[in-house]
Amino acid sequence: KKAEKLFDLMEQFAGYGFNKSHSAAYAFLAYVTAYLKAHYPVDFMAALLTSETGNTPKVVKYINECREMSIRVLPPDVNASNYMFTPTRDSEGDAVRFGLGAVKNVGQGAVEAIIRAREEVGRFTSIFQFCEHADMSAINRRVIESLIKAGAMDGLGGTRPQLLLALDKAIESGVAAQRDKASGQGGLFGGLMESHPEPQLPKAPAETLKEKLSGEKEMLGFYVTGHPLDAYEEKIAELANFNSSTLEGLEKGADVAMCGVLTGIQRRRTKEGKPWALATIEDRHGTTEGLVFSTSFESLGPLLVEDQAVLIRGTALPEEDNPTKVSIKEIIALDNARVSLPSLISIKVYVGRNGIDRPAELLNLFSRKPGETQVRLRLENPRDFSVILDVPTKVRPDREFKAEIERICGPGMVDVLGG
Helix, strand or coil: CHHHHHHHHHHHHHHCCCCHHHHHHHHHHHHHHHHHHHHCHHHHHHHHHHHCCCCHHHHHHHHHHHHHCCCEEECCCCCCCCCCCEEEEECCEEEEECCHHHCCCCCHHHHHHHHHHHHHHCCCCCHHHHHHHCCCCCCCHHHHHHHHHHCCCHHHCCCHHHHHHHHHHHHHHHHHHHHHHHCCCCCCCHHHHHHCCCCCCCCCCCCCHHHHHHHHHHHHCCCCCCCCCHHHHHHHHHHCCCCCCCCCCCCCCCEEEEEEEEEEEEEEECCCCCEEEEEEEEECCEEEEEEECHHHHHHHHHHCCCCCEEEEEEEECCECCECCCEEEEEEEECCCCCCCCCCEEEEEEECCCCCCCHHHHHHHHHHHCEEEEEEEEEEEECCCEEEEEEEEEEECCCHHHHHHHHHHHCCCCEEEEEC
16 A cells, blocks of 8 residues: 555656756756846846747747837847847947847858958948958858848948949959959059049939838848837727737637738638638737638638738637637728727716826826817716816827726726717
8 A cells, every 4th residue: 555655646746746956956047047137137138039049939029028128129230240149238228239140141150251350440331341341252142132131231321222232333342352452462552542432322212111121021030120010009009909929828719809910821722622821910929820711711812911911800719739829700901990989988087085186187198199089077076066077188098098097087987978
């Protein structure tokens, strides 16, 4: 009996148990990392991002965590970046600088060549100077093109389209200068040639925000200087109840409304030949897999447009290997999505309590949230008076507005009177 009892205890422990040395080592590691994150957050997040270089979902997750921690993530820069993510400080404070090694097609040898040239010249001032001083045997056209699209050469003057158009001429000039230098020929006038004016950058059509962000996404795997959803922040706050990071744990069939950019659209057919589709819904927090089943494909298929910002309504479809999958029932382009707001709201305000000047705080809120909705205040002092006052200022009663009303007046103080 003792042997059986002992075995049962061992069997239970084997389900999930650590020996003491293992537990102590992990506890110590947890303590050290927690300490570093609390006291050296910028250095910690730079190291964490470096450890996940190449794992795009994890990098996106940790970049968003940096933003939540009020840590700026600076884009890659040939004048400032090293190979890995690095902690840095500028006029605006501490930040994490993107590593050049995170740029697609840019290897360690190319980054080392850039850093050597940077140490020689101090700072690159133009694409022509960059190509003249950086070792062009270690850096080819593809590398420089990738750096331009990623935004790593934004500090060299001109726009990204201009730099791309000037690239061939800059490489040709740089290779010739390095060949002359290697052969001991400094030109007929020697060092005087260094003061010769550089060629002007060619004219190029202005780059749209969509093109700019698309280049960053192509070279880095995600957006750095902005996001296609930035223009829709107010709509997203009103229309979405989930994002890609909050879907996990939902029961199958739970209603989901989320906003994102459609990417990686794949149109397929079932064994019976019926069409269906698979798409990635990308937001600031990561990505979610969306399915359009054959029963909905006829109506939703034409709305599956690559790189379009949309509102998705559907149901949770969690699976063991993908707990955030969504079955798409409705697709609305965010440009066409409308937020339904009431024409009239009533706010109950108790005056003279706790020394808080609620009317003054409300008027300040109204000035910060202008809109098209009429406001009616019901000012009350229990057992004394009740006054109804229509406010001339119209407001936008979105989620942020309602949260502020609850903070100022308490819960349940807003009534919708006009649809």
